[in-house]
Amino acid sequence: MFQLAGSPPHDSLTKLSRRHGPIMSLRIGSMLTVVISSSEVAREIFKKHDAALAGRKIYEAMKGGKSSVGSLITAQYGAYWRMLRRLCTTQFFVTRRLDAMSDVRSRCVDQMLRFVEEGGQNGTKTIDVGRYFFLMAFNLIGNLMFSRDLLDPDSKRGSEFFYHTGKVMEFAGKPNVADFFPLLRFLDPQGIRRKTQFHVEKAFEIAGEFIRERTEVREKEKSDEKTKDYLDVLLEFRGGDGVDEEPSSFSSRDINVIVFDYEFLPFGSGRRMCPALPLASRVLPLAIGSMVRSFDWALANGLNAEEMDMGERIGITLKKAVPLEAIPIPYRGT
Template structure:
């Protein structure tokens, strides 16, 4: 009778879960998951799992451990319904009740969420060696991407090699200086596009324009080639592909909570991820094939000063002892391609949205830019160091709108402790940097956009100040941070130097939609369109640039 009662409860809870999941997230429903056959299959699998898990937990109980507090879980589904459409917000609300170290039961997945600078330091520094593995999403596991991606793979010899290659070949001070001319050229092209839009009186999609600039900076570093042009369909396709990849990898998926259901792909995340990544990998394969042919036909020694990342990777691929096979190389290119474009364009879009909503702040940063750069069209990295208010705008944007709100989920490689709380082996650990950035005990007026808070402040984003860690910290800190701080301010200067901005169709700044679209990257739900208006400084047409 006990067994029948448990199975009956499972059936009821699964049907309730399906109904509530669809009503909360109708856009996630990619197939009819209430079809009778599929419903019975899911119920049967979960029934078997529940019986097994219950028996196992009974036999292994008795330890004296203190788990972090958290909301009471429902049978089977646990706290999945607490996740909501925007988990960073719903979990922030829960942390007000249960504290800065909180546990959630998400299906079969034990999850610990930290939401304070002190707790984040425990995860990212004190216990970094134990909590440096990753919890990979079902969408990435579908194509084995989690085994070869520098983002998702656990620390290993291959992971360290890929990090070292990225740091030395792309993000070192020497390489950033060597690629300075390319960055300046791409920013100049962005300004030309803005002048043309201004002359036509057309609104600019800020995220797409910033994405094209970031994309061409990254593609030149990787392949010595431009990938896109402004207002081209191909550029829009690349942007859509990258956004779809981050959304499919980041959205709540039932298979992330019940991994044994992954093969069913109930929400289409696997299919979406595979379709998008296959298209990008096909482009990379074509470039690799072209480079092989070029190397075979080369009659003169290669100019070492012009070597891009692809050349370096192909050189390493020829080493018999190297683990860099073609699958690993393409995965690294995919990691760098996505992370190096989407997060930058999203940050620029959020910064412009906040400045449009705060005209006095925009005037202040434009005045600083005008004072330092004057009417010059040409500006470079060295000018950014002379613009403290612009740098404060970037920091404040990252505080309010961190590109990756939970960072990349970590996994405990063994049992650990965060303060007095027990973290079991294989538990997922989330660092809610979105909540930390809006913590009233850390920040004054935490929801207000106030760049002035960083003027004269020693707080930085380099992983040492845990109240502001948009790039993470510890051994898995984002390696692309140095390039981001070369690129994002330069793009903002190009947008603000010669133009004033107004919203299209007479919209007023106070009504600007600031809703977020959750994924691995936190995008604006509604793209920001704004019309550039010529200022009385700088050139008067695109031909003068």
């Protein structure tokens, strides 16, 4: 336990694996964790023991109400999880639907480019690059789910939703002693569960308003001619109309070979692989390519790329400790 202190967990675990091998068992308090640090072992596990390892540890931060039960990410492997997964693979992230939403992706990326140009003040001001990608991602999710921008500068609810979901990710990623020592669960000594659930409830309240508004609109329109967003599909599913069978699922062409080589698993693997991979594989190249094509980039304070701080901080996701700040200079070439 004390050998994990100081360095980020992934760095500490890498150092330990060099001493103890590609499979390690760590006991921190009452929690037993098995660490796999070899692509060969990962391949063996996901191919032969995937079902046995498809469950999920529900951390204290996510316990409260039904937020841990209703989530595809945290639901235990079983009939309920398979139903959610099937909903994703046959309705949400199939090629037909993703192709139909291409104009939404393009519009959200174009909006991001406009925000970047305005924020950079024609190449004279430094911006937090990551923030603009988050703005684009949340607006894309908002349009796919609710047919609206969540982070419209004039939308108070959108800003609140962004704030509360960001706080959920922040608190849920913090180490919590209550996860390691069960006797402390009811005390919640760090207040992580209480803070996380506060922001979860606030985010759910705002999402509930979107759902109620959409339900009212559906009752007035009663039309199937428009392109259905994801909330339409969920409301139909809840209404008992069932889920249409769609043979198109994940295409092997959409999945980078590096994932199947188990060298790099940004979307997970096996049964619990992220079902949104087909969407991400379309959005990321478009967003990054558009940023590179539309702007010349310079680091703040005249820094060179070699001098940039590449330190990390870990939460639910791994992020740069110091956000990437750069000056976007609109490209005027031909």
